Amino acid sequence: MHKKLKPLSEVDYWQIKKYSRSAFENIGSESYRQRLVYKLLNTARVNNQSDFFSFLLRTLNSKKGDENVRKLCRKLEWVYPLNPENFEKVAYSIIIGIMAAGKGE
Amino acid sequence: MNFEFKEESGLEFTGNWFIDSGVLGFVRLLEDIYGIELQEIREIARRKEILYFGLFPFAYICSEINRKATAHSRVPKDLINEFRFELLNSDWESGEEIFEFTWNNYVTRAAMKVWVERKLESVLFKKNGVDELPSDLKDSVTSIKKDADELEKKLVEKHADDLNKILGHRSKRFKSDDIAKILSVTDDDLREFPEDLSYSFKEYRDCLLNLMGLFEEKWKRDVVGKERVPEALDLFYRLPIDNKFYKNFLFFQYSAAHQKQKESLLDIISFRVEDLEVLKKVDKTINKFLTSYKKAENTYYAPLTSRHLKSFSEYLFVYLISFDRAFEFFNRMGYVLFYSNDLDITYRVNRKLRIRKSKIEDQSVLLRVTWQEIIDSLIELKSEWALENMYIIKYRDVNSQTQRFVDVEYIGISKMHAAILLDDVIRENINHTLQVGKSEYVWLLEHLIQNKPLKPVVMRHLVMRASGRTGQMSIKPLIYALAIDSEVFSGLKACVFEDPLEISPRMEEVVFRIKEAYGEMNTARRNVTELIPRGTRENTLNHLMSILRRNNRYLFVNTLLKILMQENEAFHRLKNYLFNRILQNDETWDIYAAALLTGFLGGR
Numbered sequence: 001m002h003k004k005l006k007p008l009s010e011v012d013y014w015q016i017k018k019y020s021r022s023a024f025e026n027i028g029s030e031s032y033r034q035r036l037v038y039k040l041l042n043t044a045r046v047n048n049q050s051d052f053f054s055f056l057l058r059t060l061n062s063k064k065g066d067e068n069v070r071k072l073c074r075k076l077e078w079v080y081p082l083n084p085e086n087f088e089k090v091a092y093s094i095i096i097g098i099m100a101a102g103k104g105e
Numbered sequence: 106m107n108f109e110f111k112e113e114s115g116l117e118f119t120g121n122w123f124i125d126s127g128v129l130g131f132v133r134l135l136e137d138i139y140g141i142e143l144q145e146i147r148e149i150a151r152r153k154e155i156l157y158f159g160l161f162p163f164a165y166i167c168s169e170i171n172r173k174a175t176a177h178s179r180v181p182k183d184l185i186n187e188f189r190f191e192l193l194n195s196d197w198e199s200g201e202e203i204f205e206f207t208w209n210n211y212v213t214r215a216a217m218k219v220w221v222e223r224k225l226e227s228v229l230f231k232k233n234g235v236d237e238l239p240s241d242l243k244d245s246v247t248s249i250k251k252d253a254d255e256l257e258k259k260l261v262e263k264h265a266d267d268l269n270k271i272l273g274h275r276s277k278r279f280k281s282d283d284i285a286k287i288l289s290v291t292d293d294d295l296r297e298f299p300e301d302l303s304y305s306f307k308e309y310r311d312c313l314l315n316l317m318g319l320f321e322e323k324w325k326r327d328v329v330g331k332e333r334v335p336e337a338l339d340l341f342y343r344l345p346i347d348n349k350f351y352k353n354f355l356f357f358q359y360s361a362a363h364q365k366q367k368e369s370l371l372d373i374i375s376f377r378v379e380d381l382e383v384l385k386k387v388d389k390t391i392n393k394f395l396t397s398y399k400k401a402e403n404t405y406y407a408p409l410t411s412r413h414l415k416s417f418s419e420y421l422f423v424y425l426i427s428f429d430r431a432f433e434f435f436n437r438m439g440y441v442l443f444y445s446n447d448l449d450i451t452y453r454v455n456r457k458l459r460i461r462k463s464k465i466e467d468q469s470v471l472l473r474v475t476w477q478e479i480i481d482s483l484i485e486l487k488s489e490w491a492l493e494n495m496y497i498i499k500y501r502d503v504n505s506q507t508q509r510f511v512d513v514e515y516i517g518i519s520k521m522h523a524a525i526l527l528d529d530v531i532r533e534n535i536n537h538t539l540q541v542g543k544s545e546y547v548w549l550l551e552h553l554i555q556n557k558p559l560k561p562v563v564m565r566h567l568v569m570r571a572s573g574r575t576g577q578m579s580i581k582p583l584i585y586a587l588a589i590d591s592e593v594f595s596g597l598k599a600c601v602f603e604d605p606l607e608i609s610p611r612m613e614e615v616v617f618r619i620k621e622a623y624g625e626m627n628t629a630r631r632n633v634t635e636l637i638p639r640g641t642r643e644n645t646l647n648h649l650m651s652i653l654r655r656n657n658r659y660l661f662v663n664t665l666l667k668i669l670m671q672e673n674e675a676f677h678r679l680k681n682y683l684f685n686r687i688l689q690n691d692e693t694w695d696i697y698a699a700a701l702l703t704g705f706l707g708g709r
């Protein structure tokens with residue numbers, strides 16, 4: 001039996017997007033983020049949850065101490081694991097967040 | 106049961122399509138004969154007696170006469186105008202007085218020529234035609250007929266070829282159709298023929314004219330302006346009218362003599378329920394669409410007698426006998442009537458359909474033209490409530506035996522659609538024909554009224570555009586169509602019962618929301634067009650389109666994000682649209698995505 005999955009609301013997606021944006025303000029360079037986004041897009045496209053999180057968490061781990069990173073991790077801890085439908089929404093929320101980060105200046 | 110009409114004139118629809126068709130037929134009848142429009146008829150209707158006891162009977166008989174008449178015997182326009190002028194500019198005491206005046210002085214004059222023609226025919230071509238004549242005519246007619254018969258024989262034997270040129274056929278005798286032709290031949294026409302023929306022909310024609318003169322004189326002496334025709338000749342002076350729809354109904358009966366015709370018309374107008382058997386019940390006798398009162402008794406739980414209807418509609422039978430006038434004959438389709446429960450809109454649409462009659466050839470064109478007229482009338486009248494109940498009624502032919510309905514089609518527009526159509530901006534923008542195939546075009550407005558989603562049409566059109574197979578360039582109609590789709594086909598929770606008080610505010614809201622959606626879509630589209638380089642747009646358009654057609658939301662976002670990685674500015678402008686309208690939007694994301702695609706096309 002699968003564990004009953006948590007229902008996600010619009011607010012959750014919005015938070016995930018916001019947290020990823022602020023978390024990635026301080027991570028890596030512009031080109032680093034761009035490479036990451038490419039990798040994430042590819043994993044999201046084939047709905048590969050384990051690879052997606054593996055790439056994402058490896059990056060986040062390098063900045064463990066950051067307050068914003070911690071918020072994002074807590075949020076992810078709460079939503080994980082995800083069914084395919086929710087995963088895609090979460091994944092794209094994160095990707096949009098990352099792309100939005102650091103480009104506003 | 107008392108029924109309060111909204112107009113003082115009482116000339117309004119009742120809500121029963123059957124009676125309403127009669128009302129429309131009544132209006133059309135007056136329009137055809139006098140050339141007056143609905144508004145004018147309504148004004149005259151304030152003087153009810155003049156309308157129902159004067160204008161109506163004259164118009165009715167005129168239209169019946171014209172149906173039977175040849176080019177010579179149609180009721181002359183001058184007579185009609187003279188009658189109308191005299192009727193409207195005199196003072197009258199009662200309906201009966203008006204009717205007497207109308208019948209004695211004008212109906213009789215209008216009917217004279219057709220009557221004379223029929224008598225002439227019967228004398229010339231019926232075996233005992235002469236014997237039926239009154240004694241004072243018999244002798245003179247017999248002698249003229251003798252001459253005519255000799256001349257006819259001579260003409261037919263000696264000049265068969267030349268007669269063929271004049272009459273268009275060869276035969277041993279003249280036929281009744283030939284009379285009109287013979288009378289229309291002028292002396293000039295005869296010059297090209299041999300003198301012998303021309304002489305005999307003229308003489309034959311003179312015989313005809315002589316006979317007609319005799320009859321005319323007789324009619325003028327006994328009928329025109331007289332209160333009663335001589336009793337012995339009552340049947341002789343019968344008006345030669347006949348209608349296969351009302352076969353045998355009162356004055357249409359062959360045995361109904363002149364006096365009876367006059368009386369029964371008055372009975373119908375004044376609705377004398379008690380005196381007249383026929384008027385007591387409303388059944389097949391008056392209209393073929395009704396069941397028979399006697400034969401199919403079990404169709405009635407309670408027999409419907411016209412007494413009950415009298416307070417409902419004061420001139421019920423006037424409308425009932427005008428019923429057949431409401432329909433218009435269209436080639437290949439039969440008799441057609443557009444019906445909605447508002448007289449104004451029904452009248453306008455039907456009149457416009459009649460004007461465009463020649464263009465209407467089959468079903469699809471009829472519907473399209475009808476829609477155009479409905480929309481025009483809708484804009485003029487803003488008569489929103491009538492739009493919910495609209496029908497197209499069709500029947501093939503109606504005579505005393507058959508009643509063949511071909512089709513009754515419901516074409517009502519919902520309140521929401523009416524609200525959308527009443528908005529000028531939206532209507533103008535979707536009043537647009539999109540090319541969707543090599544020679545296939547779709548009219549967006551029609552599609553919307555028929556409650557079909559517009560997005561598939563837009564998608565098909567986008568495919569045409571992407572492959573450069575259409576010259577159409579405009580963008581606005583596309584975006585409006587998508588905006589309407591996103592609001593009309595989504596978000597409305599499926600409640601069976603809804604608080605009626607909340608419905609109309611929601612209707613108004615829908616127009617507002619459509620405009621908002623349009624604004625958002627249009628901004629996104631412009632951002633795409635302006636911020637993404639042309640080359641990138643053209644390269645990815647087909648790919649994105651095929652993803653959208655496969656309905657793959659995440660792949661669509663995925664691909665789009667890859668493009669936007671290179672385009673900082675564009676990404677920042679579009680990210681909220683992507684996030685809120687596509688990613689988060691489970692119901693209508695495809696519509697918003699399609700709107701985004703229009704940006705890839707460029708164009709105005």
